[in-house]
Amino acid sequence: GEETVHGELRTGKLDMSGEGLVHPTTAYLEYELHDTDVTPPVAEMDVTTTQSGESHTYTYVLAQEKAQELTNGRFIFGRGLRGRHFSFALRLIGQRAYINDLSVATTPTKRRV
Secondary structure (H helix, E strand, O other): OOOOEEEEEEOOOEEOOOOOOEEEEEEEEEEEEEOOOOOOOEEEEEEEEOOOOOOEEEEEEOOOOOEEEEEEEEEEOOOOOOEOEEEEEEEEEEOEEEEEEEEEEEEEOOOOO
């Protein structure tokens, strides 16, 4: 039978701004993700921020997961997400997965602290 594979790509804390605070808006992903006969695939991303002085993690799900060939997808992050340092964890669950490209878009916020 087909086996379900759980894959995870995790970053350390990344300084996304260089200066001031930013709002991560979107993560763009070029990927393949194959489903099994019994299990639909899952693609989700955790975003962890420490701006409040404590660690908070938010999970976002890719709109359409299944992709038999390379395609583009995006995670849309919550509007209240802001800070300077973030870590990201991308989880893919399916029969087979391939990541060709991954990037995170940010916009500056007016608040400096």
